[in-house]
Amino acid sequence: MITGLLKYEDKNCVFKLKSFTLEIEEIENRDKIFIDDIDYLFNPDNSKNSNVPNLLIGNDFDNGKEIHFNVTDIIKTGAKTHSASLYSYIIFEQEETSYDGIQIHADELNWFHNIKQSYSFMHSPDTGQSELKMESFENTEKQFEFNIEGQTIQGSLNISRTYSHVSTMPIKLQTELNLYFKPTNEFELVERLANVTYSFLKFITYRKNINFKHLILKKKNEEGKYRKVGRLYIKDLQSHHTEEKKVLQERLIDFPLLEEHLGQLFEKLAENDIYITHIPETSLDQNIITPSRVIMITAGFEWQFRFTYKELSRVSEDKYKDQRQEILAFLEEKIEENTGKKKKYFKSYRNLLLRSNMTLSDKINWALNEFSNELNLFIRQLYNLNGVTEVKYSDISARIQTQRNNIAHGNIDEEFDSYVIMDLIVLEWLYYAMVLSDVGISRANVRSAINKLFNRRFAL
Incomplete structure (x- = not known):
């Protein structure tokens, strides 16, 4: 649960974020009852707000991070309390609230653009001596592009390496899908790109139980490098049904088979030109x-x-x-x-x-x-x-x-x-x-x- 402060209907409020439900409580004039409050007390059935704001902005108590909430509806639950349903929200890292890239992590991506191509190793069972060679990013990066809403999206697949001295797995490999676009501070495009990627992963696996690990928003700095500025969370892009490792690794259409036409596939999915409603929930x-x-x-x-x-x-x-x-x-x-x-x-x-x-x-x-x-x-x-x-x-x-x-x-x-x-x-x-x-x-x-x-x- 995340708690913090936000303004709603020009009133200072505290919020509690639980999953994709935002509980809001007014903290101004708590001891006073106004006409709106009396109206609610006598007409609780009229609790639904007809003027729902698309965006609410708050700051969490722990770190003061700015959070943008994409609201679908709000109902009044008490004289000074409200409950908002969210489609998505973004937790920003710093003061920067615009972005021009999204990085997507999912288990299925690790085997679509196979992490095994990023390394080779030699091992001597007699001596126990081993040698691991990691390929350069240049050798494992693959690029593609597609159009969406009149904008060209630049896509890239690469394999990241995370090193640790305090883990039994000193090297962690992970495929990253990066999608780059014109700078924005609105939800619509990044939500659309996340959903298109979700549809893509459903199509190449013929199942709906895809799990996005992270949706990371990025911004290009003055040196031309992308840095993380926040995390995006979208409702219903997680599944409670897991798959066996063998299914994850083997039962999919992988990158080498789609390489020359990956952009076309993304574009057709973005335009709803491919029917995927019939895809089953699990393998x-x-x-x-x-x-x-x-x-x-x-x-x-x-x-x-x-x-x-x-x-x-x-x-x-x-x-x-x-x-x-x-x-x-x-x-x-x-x-x-x-x-x-x-x-x-x-x-x-x-x-x-x-x-x-x-x-x-x-x-x-x-x-x-x-x-x-x-x-x-x-x-x-x-x-x-x-x-x-x-x-x-x-x-x-x-x-x-x-x-x-x-x-x-x-x-x-x-x-x-x-x-x-x-x-x-x-x-x-x-x-x-x-x-x-x-x-x-x-x-x-x-x-x-x-x-x-x-x-x-x-x-x-």
Whole structure:
């Protein structure tokens, strides 16, 4: 708990900060009762403040540190007491309250940009003599950029080293994600960047239980170096569900697979161009199929399919009939001009355009054929291990559509087809194939990403 002083409605108050609840007590004229106080005593139901300030500023008792509170609502809890709900708050280190960078620490980042690349060592079991070599920061730093709200964000990943003479771990390694932007003293941008990073980590791990250790605000000084000016705390960016170390370290899409397109992935997440609502809470939840999960997974696929392939509805088909014919003519020319993979590429898009009123089954079947080279290895192994020797994409697609429709029509008592659980696993892989391909990831890396994220254990 943190206590201190702040001003609220031009009155001096003491505050108590507990988690993301701010208890406020007026300390002026404590022994006097005013009209507002009488109104509360006789009308306690009118306790909610309709004029909620976006920002309250206080100073803590212990160190006099300035704290900025981002308020969502305030209610009056007594004649001179109030309770504020917070979305976030910042505790500043010094007098500086503007910043142009945020540094993010999370366990998942340590294995996304793997800390192991920062060192090498030699060890002699006979003598006990060991030699550790640390790489330079220059050799481990990776940079990228993306746009958000019309501003270019400069990103960097590096591995910090913390040395200690009083610990059994004399060297602590940690991956840091730094995001730099134009100087500001407002919450909005840093909250957005933290949330985009949270979405990114959920996407690359296919689970929601991400734990941010620290959100550190930084400011560039006159020498061009960044120094810490405060810490940001955001509600709901912590999970109470932990993961095993093996899951943390191995079950994720890591940096080498995304390196050339990391900025594009961040940008699409920032613009909500990637559907992530269906991602399960934990790695164990990935194995639990419920009616709601079926709806969420199929909705995620359909949303992403529509966005990735710009599916035409019948209305848009009529509205843009002339343009559609021009596109079809262009595709026909390309089909005639090309051979091999390029010919197949143009034919697939022509077929998609011709079948604009596709059912869920049509979409799944089309996408499975589109990514057959990347997914077929995993698909056949999955069904073969469960005694199915003949696998047809059309059957997978039809079963998923039937199951989704049963649930959507309220027939939740209908038993799942025994194959549907496998079908939905395939649909999850297909979703990732579409998203990663749309970002620009090579088909080879798409296959490697799915192999790693879903623990398929193929030596690719």
